[in-house]
Amino acid sequence: MIEVLLVDDETYVTESLELTIPWEEIGVSVVRRAASGAEALAIMEEEAVDLVVTDIRMPGMDGLQLIEEIGRRWPGVRCILLTGHSDFAYAKKALQLRASDYVLKPVDDDEFVAAVSEAIDSLREEWDEFDKVHRLLYSRKSDYKVLRENLLHELLLGRELGPQALSEQFSAYELPLRAGQPTLMLLARLEGRFAAMDAPSLELMDFAAGNIAEEVLRGQPLWHGSGPHGCLVLLLQPGESGGAAALHETARGLDRRLDTLREHIRLYLKGEISLAVSSVFELGGSGPAAAYRRTLGSLYAAGIGGRTVYADPEADDRTGSGSAALPSAAEVRGGVAELMYAPPTLLHLLESHQWEEARSKMSGVFEAAERAGLAGPSMYEIYLWMTNAFLFISHREGQPVGELGGDEGFDPVLARGLVQHPQRLRAWGVGLLDSLARQMASSGGGEGRSKIVSRVRQLVGTGLDGDLSVKTLADQVFLHPVYLSKIYKAETGEALGDYIIRMRMERAAHLLRHSSKKIYEITGELGYQNPQYFSKMFKKQYGMTPNEFRELS
Structure with a gap:
C-alpha cells in the first residue's frame, strides 16, 4: 500500500484533504501531514513515504526547494505541487525538478484524485519493473550456477578450449580466473558425518566448504564447484602478492593454509575432508583434464581418513598431513577382492538363503575396505559385486528387483552418490539383503x-x-x-x-x-x-x- 505526506503551512488545507479524499479507494493506506518543509523532511527520515503533495509558497523552505531535496535524497518518491499561482515560471521549475504533477488551488477533488492516482500508477509500474529486473537477475544467477558447473565438468572431463574461447566463457559467467595462467587444483572429499547425507544436503555442504575455502585462501582468485566424481573442486590462481611461486609452495606441501581449511571444516561443518593437491598447470587446452585425472587418482589412492595428499613429485613428505607413502592401490584392492570372491561367494549364499552368512560376508568386505581406506573405483567394484548378485538372485527366484526397494542403487545418477560414500553403500546393501530375505519368507521360500x-x-x-x-x-x-x-x-x-x-x-x-x-x-x-x-x-x-x-x- 501507498503512504502519502501532505505539506502546507496552511494546516486547514492538509486537514481538509486528509478528511475528504477517498484515500483507501485509490490505494493509499497512510496519510501524514506536515506544516513546513523542515517538518516534512523530518517525517521522511523516520517513515517510508511514497508520495509527497506540497504547497509551493511556504515560509523557510518552499515547495520547490523541498522537492529538490527530496529528489536528491529519495529519488524514488513522487511529488505533486499545490499552488494558487498559475505562473508559467513555477510550472517550468516544477517540470525541471521532475515533479509528477501540478495542481492549482482551490483544489478540485476530482482533479486532485486523478493526479494522485496517476502518480500511484507510475510508482507501481516502476516497482513492477524493479521486481522484474531483480527476478531476472536472480534467474540469471541461478543459471550461472548450472552453466559454471557444466563448464567445470567439461574442462575436467577433457574438453579443450583455447585461451580466447575460455576467456570469453569466464567473462560471460563472471568467473575470477584467467585463461592461460598458472593454476592449482584442489579436490576435497567430504567424509565422516557427511557420508550419511542425501544429495541435496551434500550439495549445500559443498557450497559451504567452498565459501570457507574462499575465506581461508582469500587474496587469490578461486573458482569452486562440485566435480563430476562427487568431490568439491577448487581452482586457484596467483594473487597480487606471491605470484606463481606461492602456487608452487602450495603444490609442494608448504602452505599451512590447507591445514587451516581442514580445521575450519571440522569446526564449522562438524565433519572431515580429505584433500588432494595437483601440480601447477596452465589453465586451458588439455591442462585441466590431465591435472584432474592425476589428482583424483591420488585422492582415491589415499583412501578416507582426513588426509592431504600431493600429486606433485616434489611435495614435502614432512608436512605431517598424511602425505606419507601409502600401499599401492593394487595391493589394497587385492586384499579386499580376496574376501569378496572367496567361496562361499555372495551369490551362493543368497541362492542358498543363508542370509546371516551373506550379511557377515558383506560386513567383512566393508570393514576391510574401511581399514584400507578404499574409495572411488574400488568402492564401485564392491557396488557391482553386490548389485550383480542381487539382480541375479532376484530374477532366479522370481522376485522383481523393483519390489526389493533400494531404488537409489539402481538409478545411474543416484548410484554415484552411494559409491562415493562407503557407509551409505553398506547401509544400502544390508537393506536390500533384509528386503530380499523378507520377500523370500513371505512368498513361501x-x-x-x-x-x-x-x-x-x-x-x-x-x-x-x-x-x-x-x-x-x-x-x-x-x-x-x-x-x-x-x-x-x-x-x-x-x-x-x-x-x-x-x-x-x-x-x-x-x-x-x-x-x-x-x-x-x-x-x-x-x-x-x-x-x-x-x-x-x-x-x-x-x-x-x-x-x-x-x-x-
Whole structure:
C-alpha cells in the first residue's frame, strides 16, 4: 500500500484533504501531514513515504526547494505541487525538478484524485519493473550456477578450449580466473558425518566448504564447484602478492593454509575432508583434464581418513598431513577382492538363503575396505559385486528387483552418490539383503521344495573339499538321487550336477588366484582324483587350462 505526506503551512488545507479524499479507494493506506518543509523532511527520515503533495509558497523552505531535496535524497518518491499561482515560471521549475504533477488551488477533488492516482500508477509500474529486473537477475544467477558447473565438468572431463574461447566463457559467467595462467587444483572429499547425507544436503555442504575455502585462501582468485566424481573442486590462481611461486609452495606441501581449511571444516561443518593437491598447470587446452585425472587418482589412492595428499613429485613428505607413502592401490584392492570372491561367494549364499552368512560376508568386505581406506573405483567394484548378485538372485527366484526397494542403487545418477560414500553403500546393501530375505519368507521360500533346494545349496557350500556328489547330497536330505535332481532342476532351472561343478570351479579359480598351491594339490582339495580330468572340467568352465588362468591372474 501507498503512504502519502501532505505539506502546507496552511494546516486547514492538509486537514481538509486528509478528511475528504477517498484515500483507501485509490490505494493509499497512510496519510501524514506536515506544516513546513523542515517538518516534512523530518517525517521522511523516520517513515517510508511514497508520495509527497506540497504547497509551493511556504515560509523557510518552499515547495520547490523541498522537492529538490527530496529528489536528491529519495529519488524514488513522487511529488505533486499545490499552488494558487498559475505562473508559467513555477510550472517550468516544477517540470525541471521532475515533479509528477501540478495542481492549482482551490483544489478540485476530482482533479486532485486523478493526479494522485496517476502518480500511484507510475510508482507501481516502476516497482513492477524493479521486481522484474531483480527476478531476472536472480534467474540469471541461478543459471550461472548450472552453466559454471557444466563448464567445470567439461574442462575436467577433457574438453579443450583455447585461451580466447575460455576467456570469453569466464567473462560471460563472471568467473575470477584467467585463461592461460598458472593454476592449482584442489579436490576435497567430504567424509565422516557427511557420508550419511542425501544429495541435496551434500550439495549445500559443498557450497559451504567452498565459501570457507574462499575465506581461508582469500587474496587469490578461486573458482569452486562440485566435480563430476562427487568431490568439491577448487581452482586457484596467483594473487597480487606471491605470484606463481606461492602456487608452487602450495603444490609442494608448504602452505599451512590447507591445514587451516581442514580445521575450519571440522569446526564449522562438524565433519572431515580429505584433500588432494595437483601440480601447477596452465589453465586451458588439455591442462585441466590431465591435472584432474592425476589428482583424483591420488585422492582415491589415499583412501578416507582426513588426509592431504600431493600429486606433485616434489611435495614435502614432512608436512605431517598424511602425505606419507601409502600401499599401492593394487595391493589394497587385492586384499579386499580376496574376501569378496572367496567361496562361499555372495551369490551362493543368497541362492542358498543363508542370509546371516551373506550379511557377515558383506560386513567383512566393508570393514576391510574401511581399514584400507578404499574409495572411488574400488568402492564401485564392491557396488557391482553386490548389485550383480542381487539382480541375479532376484530374477532366479522370481522376485522383481523393483519390489526389493533400494531404488537409489539402481538409478545411474543416484548410484554415484552411494559409491562415493562407503557407509551409505553398506547401509544400502544390508537393506536390500533384509528386503530380499523378507520377500523370500513371505512368498513361501522356506517351505517344501524351496526348503530342500536351500538346504542342498548350504551343503554344497560347506562340502566342496570333501566327497560331494548328487548321491551324498540325496542321502543327507533323505531323498532318492533322481528325485532330488528333478526337484532341483524344476526349482532352479540348473542341473544339480552342473551346480556342484560350477561351485567347485569357482573355488578352484579362487585358489589359483590367491594361493601358490600346485594344480595337483587343488585337484585333491576339491575331491577330484585325476588332475587331467580336473583340468578338462576347468577349461570347459573358463575356456582355458588352470595354468593359463593362473598366468593371466
